[in-house]
Amino acid sequence: MIEQYHHKLTNSFMLWFDNYLLTKGQAYTNHTGVKLEHYSDDRIDSAYKAYGSPYKQWVFDSSVSGAVIPDGVTVGNTPTGSYNSLVSGREGMALDFDNGRALVETSNENYEVTADFSVKDFNLYFTNETEEDLIVENKYTINSRVPSAGFGPIEPYDQVIPAVFFNTNTSNNKGFAFGGMEETTTTITATVMSEDSYMLDGVLSIFNDSKNESIALIPISEHPFNEFNDLKEGSFNYKDLSEAHNKCGSLYINNVNTSKLTDRARKSLSNNIFVGFVDFEIQQHRFRHQ
Amino acid sequence: MIKIPKSVIKELERKSQKTKKADYTKTFKKNFDKTKEEMIEEFLSDPVTVELLSGPSGSNISGTLNGNSNLFAFIGFQSGDNPTEPILSLLKNTSYKDAGESRKGRKFSVIMPTTDDIFSVTPMPWATGRSWAKGIETGISGLGFLLNKSTSSSRSGVAIQARSKVRSGKFNNRPYISALLKKYKKKFKEIR
Numbered sequence: 001m002i003e004q005y006h007h008k009l010t011n012s013f014m015l016w017f018d019n020y021l022l023t024k025g026q027a028y029t030n031h032t033g034v035k036l037e038h039y040s041d042d043r044i045d046s047a048y049k050a051y052g053s054p055y056k057q058w059v060f061d062s063s064v065s066g067a068v069i070p071d072g073v074t075v076g077n078t079p080t081g082s083y084n085s086l087v088s089g090r091e092g093m094a095l096d097f098d099n100g101r102a103l104v105e106t107s108n109e110n111y112e113v114t115a116d117f118s119v120k121d122f123n124l125y126f127t128n129e130t131e132e133d134l135i136v137e138n139k140y141t142i143n144s145r146v147p148s149a150g151f152g153p154i155e156p157y158d159q160v161i162p163a164v165f166f167n168t169n170t171s172n173n174k175g176f177a178f179g180g181m182e183e184t185t186t187t188i189t190a191t192v193m194s195e196d197s198y199m200l201d202g203v204l205s206i207f208n209d210s211k212n213e214s215i216a217l218i219p220i221s222e223h224p225f226n227e228f229n230d231l232k233e234g235s236f237n238y239k240d241l242s243e244a245h246n247k248c249g250s251l252y253i254n255n256v257n258t259s260k261l262t263d264r265a266r267k268s269l270s271n272n273i274f275v276g277f278v279d280f281e282i283q284q285h286r287f288r289h290q
Numbered sequence: 291m292i293k294i295p296k297s298v299i300k301e302l303e304r305k306s307q308k309t310k311k312a313d314y315t316k317t318f319k320k321n322f323d324k325t326k327e328e329m330i331e332e333f334l335s336d337p338v339t340v341e342l343l344s345g346p347s348g349s350n351i352s353g354t355l356n357g358n359s360n361l362f363a364f365i366g367f368q369s370g371d372n373p374t375e376p377i378l379s380l381l382k383n384t385s386y387k388d389a390g391e392s393r394k395g396r397k398f399s400v401i402m403p404t405t406d407d408i409f410s411v412t413p414m415p416w417a418t419g420r421s422w423a424k425g426i427e428t429g430i431s432g433l434g435f436l437l438n439k440s441t442s443s444s445r446s447g448v449a450i451q452a453r454s455k456v457r458s459g460k461f462n463n464r465p466y467i468s469a470l471l472k473k474y475k476k477k478f479k480e481i482r
Contacts, residue, residue, distance in 0.1 A: 131431035169429055170463075187428065259419025265366075265437045277417060 005288070007220050009186060010126060010168065012251060013282065015223075016215040017164070017190070018124055019238040022064040024206045027121040029145060030068050031055070036102055036113040037153045044103060048094075051113040052101035052153025056143055056160055059118040060097045060224060060231060063239035067118040070095060071234070073102045074114045083234025090230070098229035099156040121145055121199060122192070123163040134165055134191055135261075135275055142195060142273075161193040161273060164203070173288060180287055185254070190278040200274040204258040207278045215251040216242035217284070255281040314396040315388065321481040322400070326384050329474040333381055338426055338466050339374050342367075354426065354462050359435070364461075365422050366415045366434025373422065376411035377467065400478040408467045426466040 021027045036051035044050060051073070059067040072081030072090060081093040081102070092105045102113060123143075127134065143160035154160065169187045176183040190207070194200040222245075224236035261275040269275075333339055337352040341361050346369050348360045355364055367373055380403040389397040409421035416434045 132433045132436045135433060136436045257419060259414070259417040261417055261437075262415075265416035265434075268437050277420065279420070 003220055005184070005284075005286070006168070006171070006186075008217050009251065009282065009284075010166075011220045011223055012215055012218045013188060013280075014124060014126060014166065015218060015238055016213075016242070017166070018120075019061055019063065019242075020210065020213070021122065021164075021203065021206060022059060022061065022067065022120065025121075025202055026066070027202070028059050028064065028067050028118040029121065030066070030116075030118045032068070032116045033114050034117070036073065036115055038109045038111070039153050041156055043157070047105055048103040049106055049109055049111075050096075050101055050103055050153075050156070051111065052099070052156065053115065053117070053119075054100075054143075054152060054154055055119040055145070056098070056100045056154055057120045057123045058095075058097045058100050059120055060236055061238045062235050063237045064118075068116050069235065070115055070117045073104075075104070075111050083231070085234065088232075090234075094226075094228035094230040096156070096229045097225070097231070100154065101156065103228060119145065121162065122194070122203065123160060125159050125163055125165050127159075127165045127167055129165070129167070131167075131189070131191055131277075135193070135269065140193070142271075144195060162195050162199065163193055165191045165193070167191070176285055180289055181285055182288055184284050184286055184288070186282045188280045188282060190280065192276040192278065194274045194276070197274050200260065200276045204260065204276050204278065207256060207280075208258045210253055210280075211256045213253050214246065215253070215282070216245040217249060217251055218242070218245050249284065249286065251282050251284045253280055254283040318386070318396070318398050318481060322386055322398075322478070325474065325477050325481060326381075328477075329384070329470070330378070330381050332474075333377065333470055336466065336470070338464070339377075342374050343372075345369065352464065354464060356460075356462065361426075364432065364435045365425075365430060366437060368415065371415075373412065377408055377423065380407055380411065398481075402471070402475065402478065405468050405471055408471070423467050427463055427468055429463050430461050432461070 031053075034053050036053050038049055038051050041050045058070065060069060061067070062069050071083055072079055072093070072095070074080065081090040081095070081104075083090055094103045095101075096103055100117075100119065102115065104111065104113065140159060140161045140163070142162075143154055145162065159165075167189050169189055171184065171186040173182045173184050192200055192203050194203070218241060222241060224231050224233075226232045257279045259277050259279075261277075266273075266275065338354070338361065341348050341350065341352045344360070344362070346360070346362050346367075348362060350357050350360050352361060354361060362371075362373075365373070384400065384402040386398045386400045389399045391397070405424075409424045412421045412423040414420040414422050414425070414434060416437050422430065
């Protein structure tokens with residue numbers, strides 16, 4: 001199937017949300033010289049060995065001022081795996097920004113691998129799960145952003161909190177102007193799950209002020225990741241990309257509403273997490289028949 | 291021919307306008323009261339309102355839950371809550387004021403609640419920044435219901451028994467406050 005409006009919308013919204021949270025809230029932590037430990041992962045090609053960090057979702061957007069975007073790792077004392085534009089990739093390895101790890105093309109499981117990176121304070125996930133399934137089922141492990149002794153690599157693929165889960169709820173078109181222009185309204189709910197009230201309040205405050213922001217409509221082909229969750233072009237700059245696409249026809253946030261799970265309700269949860277909601281109403285005026 | 295003094299003519303005009311104004315006001319008030327009463331009546335007879343007014347033991351006559359459980363328990367209200375009361379109060383406060391003369395008589399402006407006014411007085415019991423009245427139109431998750439269920443004594447009293455039934459279905463949105471206000475805004479405008 002070829003790309004549809006909805007595909008572009010979810011792609012654009014996720015990239016915008018990520019950049020907005022990281023820049024407005026400086027919602028990331030820099031780590032240097034973090035030891036990446038080997039663990040087995042039967043989903044990856046046998047030519048690679050996974051060396052994982054204790055954190056998921058490293059920052060990949062170089063327009064976030066102050067964030068450390070890794071370009072390879074250090075094996076022993078040798079920096080390795082810088083992006084090579086001649087081969088359109090890293091030689092002998094790939095970085096997996098989503099799972100916070102390096103995939104090294106080797107059979108050696110005992111390399112001394114270290115990396116410098118920034119980790120997001122909140123992981124971001126798109127989901128089709130209902131709010132009750134997300135919050136009540138208690139299926140997410142906490143990947144604390146506060147370092148403690150004995151931290152090992154975190155399991156790949158599983159979703160962990162603190163995180164923001166996005167769900168596209170409803171979408172509708174209504175006539176807007178002569179000539180067939182329509183107003184497409186899509187509601188997206190962001191369910192924010194945090195370890196503490198301070199962080200939750202921060203996210204809600206940032207996005208409560210996002211009303212009337214415009215979001216560049218970015219096609220999926222411009223998504224920064226390849227099949228390893230590594231950067232396709234070696235770097236990614238949201239600001240530049242959004243400026244290139246921020247022409248007439250952008251999305252905008254028509255309305256936004258934030259709320260928190262009351263303390264009384266929260267106490268009935270079996271896990272001690274803080275939950276909030278950001279309900280976005282995203283609009284675009286478009287000619288859907290063209 | 292008798293010449294009528296200018297002062298008398300002026301006085302006659304003044305008195306006639308007063309009478310006209312009184313007539314216009316009386317007619318408008320009569321029609322306004324009737325429309326307002328209709329609006330409140332329609333709100334109170336809406337299946338969603340009726341279902342919520344029947345409390346935790348009501349049945350799902352609004353069809354929003356495919357007949358399973360009821361809205362009161364699903365949203366997560368406490369037994370004894372009267373969630374529709376703030377809406378009723380706002381609707382009852384609908385009023386009008388004389389806005390002066392117009393070419394055809396007099397103008398009146400009607401002051402009625404907006405959807406935002408209604409949404410701001412109808413908080414979800416478990417997330418007070420969200421409106422249950424808006425949720426009827428856009429969708430409500432089963433979170434309130436499950437949170438209610440997971441407390442040792444359910445606040446709605448009968449929520450626990452219906453858990454499995456509710457989880458197997460989904461919430462069906464339906465028009466509620468926005469449609470009502472839109473309809474009566476138009477009706478108030480049509481009053482002559």
